[in-house]
Amino acid sequence: MPIKEYIILYPKASIILISFLVTLVMTLVTKKFTNQSRMKELKDIQKACQIKLKQDGVKGNLEEMGKIQKQMMECSMELMKHSFRPMLITFIPIIVLFWWIKGVYTGILSSWIWWYLGAAIISSIILRKFLNVV
Numbered sequence: 440m441p442i443k444e445y446i447i448l449y450p451k452a453s454i455i456l457i458s459f460l461v462t463l464v465m466t467l468v469t470k471k472f473t474n475q476s477r478m479k480e481l482k483d484i485q486k487a488c489q490i491k492l493k494q495d496g497v498k499g500n501l502e503e504m505g506k507i508q509k510q511m512m513e514c515s516m517e518l519m520k521h522s523f524r525p526m527l528i529t530f531i532p533i534i535v536l537f538w539w540i541k542g543v544y545t546g547i548l549s550s551w552i553w554w555y556l557g558a559a560i561i562s563s564i565i566l567r568k569f570l571n572v573v
Contacts, residue, residue, distance in 0.1 A: 450548040458558035466566045469525040478573040481514045
């Protein structure tokens with residue numbers, strides 16, 4: 440039985456499966472093409488900065504707050520730079536896949552995009568924890 444027949448018979452289950460598989464591939468690409476230890480370090484620095492900003496001693500000191508916010512911005516920029524490569528690798532295949540999915544699901548499941556997004560968010564959370572991806 441061809442894939443399209445399974446999709447027509449089980450549209451919700453198939454869109455969840457497709458979403459999970461796409462998220463798995465994207466998570467593995469992210470893990471392979473990013474420096475995970477550096478990204479974890481940057482996230483830890485950001486958390487420490489957020490804690491410093493919430494402290495009472497810093498709240499009134501605008502100069503200190505500016506320094507901390509500058510450090511957070513530098514970390515954010517570096518994190519964005521690290522995540523740019525996996526996005527470039529997966530961008531074209533995802534666009535082609537969405538074009539195909541839209542053609543298949545438009546007639547049988549009008550809310551396919553919401554099923555896809557919901558499954559992708561849940562899958563991403565689970566896979567990132569399980570595969571230890573920052």
